[in-house]
Structure formats: structure tokens, C-alpha cells
Amino acid sequence: MAVSIKTTAEIEKMRIAGKLAAEVLTMIEPHVKSGITTDELNTICHDYIVDIQNAIPAPLNYHGFPKSICTSVNHVICHGIPGNKKLKDGDIINIDITVIKDEYHGDTSKMFYVGKASILADRLSTTAREAMLVGIRMVKPGVQLGDIGHAIQKYSENENFSVVREYCGHGIGKVFHEDPQVLHYGTPGTGLTLEAGMTFTIEPMINAGKRHIKQLPDNWTVVTKDRSLSAQWEHTLLVTADGYEVLTLRDGETI
Numbered sequence: 001m002a003v004s005i006k007t008t009a010e011i012e013k014m015r016i017a018g019k020l021a022a023e024v025l026t027m028i029e030p031h032v033k034s035g036i037t038t039d040e041l042n043t044i045c046h047d048y049i050v051d052i053q054n055a056i057p058a059p060l061n062y063h064g065f066p067k068s069i070c071t072s073v074n075h076v077i078c079h080g081i082p083g084n085k086k087l088k089d090g091d092i093i094n095i096d097i098t099v100i101k102d103e104y105h106g107d108t109s110k111m112f113y114v115g116k117a118s119i120l121a122d123r124l125s126t127t128a129r130e131a132m133l134v135g136i137r138m139v140k141p142g143v144q145l146g147d148i149g150h151a152i153q154k155y156s157e158n159e160n161f162s163v164v165r166e167y168c169g170h171g172i173g174k175v176f177h178e179d180p181q182v183l184h185y186g187t188p189g190t191g192l193t194l195e196a197g198m199t200f201t202i203e204p205m206i207n208a209g210k211r212h213i214k215q216l217p218d219n220w221t222v223v224t225k226d227r228s229l230s231a232q233w234e235h236t237l238l239v240t241a242d243g244y245e246v247l248t249l250r251d252g253e254t255i
Ligand code: MF3
Pocket: 058, 059, 060, 062, 063, 065, 069, 070, 079, 096, 097, 098, 107, 203, 234
């Protein structure tokens, strides 16, 4: 499938959807505390998206996903299903929000610490965010996706962490996951050449141990095979004439 170039009108809708997704992460932050369950976080986000934002939580019923957000705790890499387990001090959690507004998607995630994170967990989460930023800052017309994947991989592996290969960033628009696939590893000088008007996510999943994954019998939850910690950050991006725009930037966040 060809990679779509968004029109000015589509970009304006992507900006709105992206901003809403970002605002959900800001809204949920004070709730991420020891003792709350991930299902309670799900309910708060769901109600906010539906009742306040008049938007749609994209994960709900997406290929049968049963909840409105993904909550991935500690060794869970991605696609964790909110449930009745309580967060406890020292946990790290990725909350991944995707909203649909006026038919267009905004997709973003970040790590939260429950109480104080361990030195390793903090270093892992910081590295995963920095790996995302390394990729984001390269985005401009003419750059190839292999250049970006390589830079993310190099940055992460230099910190002695590993990059998950089975899941990647993705084009996004009216469709949640569309072309291109945005790998977080790769070879410079290969892959799609970016053009202004493309919209896609960068969302590296970084493991403290080996890169290998295992899927739980619920058919969604992806965990590290060696049960090491994993961290992920995600933004939705627009390729502009001379660089990038972060469509899911939060108030006060700097790239
Ligand atoms: N938000 C995830 C992503 O970044 C996808 C979640 S799909 C779901 O692409 F079904 F698990 F919600």
C-alpha cells in the first residue's frame, strides 16, 4: 500500500486528535498512584475521552481488544489489558492512549512511575524517551526510515538495552495502523524516503534484558521473554516542509 500524504484539512483534524490524546495523558497523571487498579485508570480515561472530549477510544473493540487504553506494567512491553491488579510503589507503567476525533486518530504513550522508580527502571525509561526523541529530531523530507531506525537502535544498544523488533511505529490517519511500518532498528540508506504531509508514530519499546518477546494466553499482552523490565514512549508526528511537528505534544513538554 502506498503511503498517504495528508491534505491541509486532514492535517488540521490530526492536530485536534493528537492534542486530545496528549491531554488524556496529562489528565491521568495524578491518578497514577499506589493502590489504583489499571482498570480504574481505564475507566477514568474512557469517561474523559467519551464524555469530556466527545471522542472515541480507538483501542476499544479494535481487533477485539476489550478495553479503552493499554496499560503495560514493568515487564509488560505493550498491549497490556487493564485489569484488577493494583499498582504498587516502584512499578513503572506505560499508558498508551489513542483517540479518534472527527474520523482521525491521535496516538501517544508515556511512562509513569508509581512512587519512586529503581535506578535501573529510571535509566530504562529515560533511555526509551531519549531513543524516541533521537528518532523524532531526524524527521524531515528526504530522510529514510532506515536512517531513523538505525539511530534509535544505536542509541538504545549503546546504553546496553535492547530494542523490541516485533512491534513498530506506523502510519496513522483515518486508519489506526496504516503504512509505513516504522521500525526502531535498521540500516542507514534503506527504507521509505519521507515526504512532507506524511503522518506516523515513533514508539520504541526498549528492554533492560534481551529483546525477545512472549505473548500471554490472553492473546494481547506482550511481555519480555526473560521477564526483564520494558519501557516505551510514543508520539504521532507530521513531516513538514523542513522538519517535523509533534501532533501529540503535551503542554510544557519539550522535544
Ligand atoms: N496504541 C497502540 C499503538 O501504539 C496500539 C494498541 S492496539 C490495541 O499502536 F488494540 F491493543 F489497543
